[in-house]
Amino acid sequence: MRQQDPEFVRRTFSAIAGRYDFANHLLSGGLDFLWRARVARVVAAVRPARILDLATGSGDLAIALQKTCPSALVVGADFCLTMLEEARRKHVPFLVQADALALPFADGAFDAMTVAFGLRNMASWEKALREMARVLRPGGLLAVLDFSLPPRGPVRAAYRLYLHHLLPKVAGWTTGRSDAYEYLGESIEKFPRGSGMAAMINACGFEARQPRTMCLGIVTLYTAVKGTGILGTPLKQA
Numbered sequence: 001m002r003q004q005d006p007e008f009v010r011r012t013f014s015a016i017a018g019r020y021d022f023a024n025h026l027l028s029g030g031l032d033f034l035w036r037a038r039v040a041r042v043v044a045a046v047r048p049a050r051i052l053d054l055a056t057g058s059g060d061l062a063i064a065l066q067k068t069c070p071s072a073l074v075v076g077a078d079f080c081l082t083m084l085e086e087a088r089r090k091h092v093p094f095l096v097q098a099d100a101l102a103l104p105f106a107d108g109a110f111d112a113m114t115v116a117f118g119l120r121n122m123a124s125w126e127k128a129l130r131e132m133a134r135v136l137r138p139g140g141l142l143a144v145l146d147f148s149l150p151p152r153g154p155v156r157a158a159y160r161l162y163l164h165h166l167l168p169k170v171a172g173w174t175t176g177r178s179d180a181y182e183y184l185g186e187s188i189e190k191f192p193r194g195s196g197m198a199a200m201i202n203a204c205g206f207e208a209r210q211p212r213t214m215c216l217g218i219v220t221l222y223t224a225v226k227g228t229g230i231l232g233t234p235l236k237q238a
Contacts, residue, residue, distance in 0.1 A: 004187070006079070006099075006123045012180045013057070014082040019175040021058050021086070026174060027167060027181075035219055036061045039114055039143050040068035042223060046141050048072050048111035054100055054132065055118020059087030061145075065114065075110075077103070078118075100128045108137040116145040120191045126204055133205035136226040142206055143223050147184075148193040150217035159218055163188065197222055 016023065024032050043051060043065060049072055053062040056076030066074045077098040078084050084095050098104050100115075100122050113132050122128045132142060150156040163185040172178025192200055197220070198208040206224035213220050 004121050004123055008183075009121045010080050012177070012183060013080045016175045016177050016180050017058070017080070017082040017086050020083070021060065023171055023174045024060075027171060031215060032060075035145060035214060035221075036064045036116065037068075038214070039116060039145050039221060040064040042143055042221070043112050043114060043141060044068040046112060048141065050110045050112075051075070052077060052105070052110045052113045052135065054078075054103075054113060054115040055121070056087060056092070056095070057083045057118070059090050059092035059095075061114055061116045062087065062092050063090065072111075101131055103131050103135050105135045107134055108140075109135050110140060111137055112141040112143070114143045114145070117147065119144055120146050120187050125192070125200060129201060129204035129206070133226055138226055140226045141223065142201070142226070143221065144197075144201070145219065145221050146191065147188045148191070148213065148217055148220040149188065155216050159216075193220060198224075 013020070039061060048069065051065055051069060051072050051074045053065060053074060053076045056062050056078045057080075059076050062074050062076040065072070073094065075094045075096060076084070076087055076092050077096045078087075079097065079099045081097055084097055087095055096104065100118075101124060113136055115132070119125055119128060136142065150159055167185065168178040168181040171181035194211055198211055201208045201222060201224050205227055207227045208222065208224040211220050211222050
């Protein structure tokens with residue numbers, strides 16, 4: 001199943017790479033630091049020796065993971081070279097240019113894997129998840145952080161107003177590319193969320209835990225462990 005055009009995604013992120021971090025911090029009101037810190041704490045709890053941060057972008061989550069897991073090897077991977085150059089400028093030590101649908105790593109190479117705000121942009125969510133399962137060891141942890149929509153009601157209506165009207169204008173002023181943030185809103189709308197996302201994760205070789213929402217539901221953290229190879233495992237509560 002194809003979700004996004006990879007060349008469009010590559011061009012879009014290449015165009016905003018230099019202002020990406022500033023725009024993220026501004027548009028989230030600095031909450032993105034808290035979101036990444038929570039992911040890092042969840043990963044640190046399983047004491048992994050080898051972590052892959054997929055769709056690492058400018059490397060902020062890889063940096064948070066290294067601080068929280070100082071003895072672990074943290075590898076950042078992204079298919080956009082321009083974004084990786086931003087991560088290198090921030091001294092992320094281990095970076096690999098790689099397509100999430102065909103990772104250049106051996107089976108079971110990592111104990112934990114993270115992907116923050118990246119799965120939504122991939123050409124096939126299912127293929128990417130199955131590739132993540134391949135390079136994780138059995139019992140390894142997957143943490144997927146991404147935007148979602150608040151429950152139905154006034155909060156969702158207000159958030160959609162911000163997402164589709166105010167955010168692209170502010171982002172256009174910040175990065176010069178309002179079209180990139182119009183795409184952001186469109187991609188969030190069609191990305192699976194809640195139990196739908198957990199079911200997809202289960203179907204791709206994982207045992208999903210209960211999704212954890214943050215900030216009234218605008219962000220969700222999905223965690224799962226790699227199963228025994230039998231797909232379609234039922235959802236497990238946290």
